[in-house]
Amino acid sequence: QVHLVQSGAEVKKPGASVKVSCKASGYTFTAYYINWVRQAPGQGLEWMGRINPDSGGTNYARQFQGRVTMTRDTSISTAYMELSRLKSDDAAVYYCATEFHTPMVLGDEVVLGRRGFAPWGQGTLVTVSS
């Protein structure tokens, strides 16, 4: 069964950093992107970025560039999201989610038909308070 398990809640002071982990099981970890999404109280879902667990390549949302670092440890099928220089409005629930795809053959080419985000981790609450 495909499963993502995240690390526990964190309380941090403004200016500090937080590192959230996301352990995958039930599938080949290196085959599919891991995305990170957050939801602040009363706000919508905000995509932060994603990592290719195979290459380690990343895409970050513009508003987080310079503050976010996404990494992975393939030996333990775990992805990490570190956010630095925390502010009060970084208080949120942070989620990881796998981005599965279906290979589609088009003549000589294989295109990966991406299928949205599933499953999601259970979420990690990050509180930022002095």
Added chain:
Amino acid sequence: DIVMTQSPDSLAVSLGERATINCKSSQSVLYSSINKNYLAWYQRKPGQPPMLLIYWASTRESGVPDRFSGSGSGTDFTLTISNLQAEDVAVYYCQQYYDTPFTFGQGTKLEIK
């Protein structure tokens, strides 16, 4: 960035009736080489992570009841919930994953009338 706009913001529907939620993207999310719209719908219940209902605009995720259906192409999409059940009370989000940054609609809160 692709902007996703949902309507309405909230909706109250009687049990057994149909709920319809709309989503519009600021540009096409149709991946033309495979004729798939990179548009997903999620259900979010309090205290739970979002759950994927529909991907490719109209393909139901495994295990999702067939009363959930998606339609549309290009820039205009619809999520329809037929025969509304009490457990369908949730916030529903559309998302484009055609291009980064992947973006979500603002959410539609579905309640029972």
